Amino acid sequence: MSQELYTNVAIFVMSVLVGFEVISKIPATLHTPMMSGANAIHGAVVIGAILIALEAQSPLFYGLAFIAVFLGSVNVAGGYVVTDRMLTMFSKPKKPKNESDDGGDK
Amino acid sequence: MSILLTVVSLMYLVSAACYVIGLHMMRTPKTARNGNRVSGVGMIIAVIMTLLVAISQKEATMTGGIILVIGLVLGLGYGAVRARTVEMTDMPQLVSLFNAVGGGAAAAIGAFDYLSKSTGSTLSFAFSFPVALDLVIGGITFSGSLIATGKLAGKISGKPITFPGAKVANALVVLVILVSVVLTIGFAVNPSWLILIICASLLFGILMTIPIGGADMPVVVSLLNAFTGLAVSMAGFVIDNQALIIAGALVGAAGTILTLQMAAAMNRSVLNIIAGGFGTDDSKG
Numbered sequence: 001m002s003q004e005l006y007t008n009v010a011i012f013v014m015s016v017l018v019g020f021e022v023i024s025k026i027p028a029t030l031h032t033p034m035m036s037g038a039n040a041i042h043g044a045v046v047i048g049a050i051l052i053a054l055e056a057q058s059p060l061f062y063g064l065a066f067i068a069v070f071l072g073s074v075n076v077a078g079g080y081v082v083t084d085r086m087l088t089m090f091s092k093p094k095k096p097k098n099e100s101d102d103g104g105d106k
Numbered sequence: 107m108s109i110l111l112t113v114v115s116l117m118y119l120v121s122a123a124c125y126v127i128g129l130h131m132m133r134t135p136k137t138a139r140n141g142n143r144v145s146g147v148g149m150i151i152a153v154i155m156t157l158l159v160a161i162s163q164k165e166a167t168m169t170g171g172i173i174l175v176i177g178l179v180l181g182l183g184y185g186a187v188r189a190r191t192v193e194m195t196d197m198p199q200l201v202s203l204f205n206a207v208g209g210g211a212a213a214a215i216g217a218f219d220y221l222s223k224s225t226g227s228t229l230s231f232a233f234s235f236p237v238a239l240d241l242v243i244g245g246i247t248f249s250g251s252l253i254a255t256g257k258l259a260g261k262i263s264g265k266p267i268t269f270p271g272a273k274v275a276n277a278l279v280v281l282v283i284l285v286s287v288v289l290t291i292g293f294a295v296n297p298s299w300l301i302l303i304i305c306a307s308l309l310f311g312i313l314m315t316i317p318i319g320g321a322d323m324p325v326v327v328s329l330l331n332a333f334t335g336l337a338v339s340m341a342g343f344v345i346d347n348q349a350l351i352i353a354g355a356l357v358g359a360a361g362t363i364l365t366l367q368m369a370a371a372m373n374r375s376v377l378n379i380i381a382g383g384f385g386t387d388d389s390k391g
Contacts, residue, residue: 005232008343008351015122015339015352019359022126026133028371031364035328036201037132037142038335038361041125043204044149044353045211045338046181047156048345052218053174054166064218066173072211073181074188076153078204080146081189082197087139 033086040079046072110162114155118349121155124148125356152349199258202327205334206251212337212354213244213304219344223295231291236343238290238303242283243337245307246314247330253315254327264320276313282306314380322379325368329376332361 026034049068056065128145131137160166160174185204192200216237223229229237256262269275286303293299318326339354369376 011348012351012355015355016359019356022129023360023363031368034132034364035331038357039201039205039331041353042208042335042338042357045208047152048215048341048350049211050156050160052215053170054160054163056170062173064214066177068211068214069177070181071207073178074185075204075208077182078185078189081186082200083142090135090138
């Protein structure tokens with residue numbers, strides 16, 4: 001096993017453990033926003049898409065790179081914006097009780 | 107390591123810390139919105155750093171650069187506009203759609219790197235294993251999430267859709283996936299294996315999601331979300347990029363815990379929801 005691969009596997013295992021630990025019991029009203037927030041984070045895939053677009057040298061690879069960049073950037077931009085909109089209902093000082101109850105029904 | 111790469115790597119670490127802190131803050135309503143912003147700032151840092159690498163890259167072709175810019179502008183624009191204009195009640199299906207495209211992007215990266223190896227060359231296990239997983243999981247989440255989007259939006263019937271022989275069909279598709287994974291990992295590069303693995307995974311994503319009722323969809327979307335995280339992480343192994351490995355693994359694990367909690371809140375088990383759809387007419391409560 002190369003040093004690079006070992007490093008990557010170690011990073012993977014540690015990140016999985018952090019992922020398990022960082023979420024403990026969360027209220028049901030936050031389930032959907034949390035899902036959406038996590039969805040936005042895996043939008044990091046756009047980073048990989050940008051990097052492969054630089055390697056592309058022929059039409060087939062241009063096509064694949066374009067698909068990856070387009071889909072990845074939809075994921076990252078849409079993910080963060082829609083999560084932020086979902087969470088506006090929690091940040092209003094007066095209303096959160098009522099509105100968060102509505103959010104839980106969805 | 108050049109100065110640029112050192113700075114970029116360190117900033118990737120900062121962005122990874124932002125994701126973790128952001129997720130942590132999203133556990134309570136009070137700090138949730140700021141948590142999402144912290145994680146968003148981390149993402150912006152990571153993307154800017156990657157673009158810096160892109161600018162300094164000398165091997166890139168002009169066409170590649172143009173495609174990159176067009177893809178980014180169209181993708182960011184479309185995602186942001188859809189997210190801004192969507193009705194509050196339609197948000198779950200939009201999240202599912204964004205999850206689908208994430209899985210699709212991860213699979214496209216896997217396909218790109220697999221095809222960039224010349225046909226007939228043998229691959230190291232350290233490359234072929236994550237590629238195969240990336241394609242399978244990415245393909246399943248892409249088609250599965252699209253079906254979930256359709257069900258949540260009412261474009262596909264929310265009722266469990268079953269057909270005679272569904273169990274046999276599922277078993278066959280799983281078998282084809284296993285065979286194509288073995289072909290991809292154990293044999294020399296051949297574009298046919300890639301087509302087989304992608305088609306079988308897309309088909310399984312559909313077969314897995316259509317028998318599940320609309321009421322169970324949020325749990326399924328959350329499960330597919332965790333899957334996408336794993337696919338993104340595998341894509342990180344394929345292109346040897348730690349930013350992807352960390353973000354993907356984090357979402358994969360956090361998404362799994364979240365899925366379990368969502369199922370528990372409905373007094374269901376995840377296995378019950380997934381397996382309940384396999385071959386049965388009604389999803390039992």
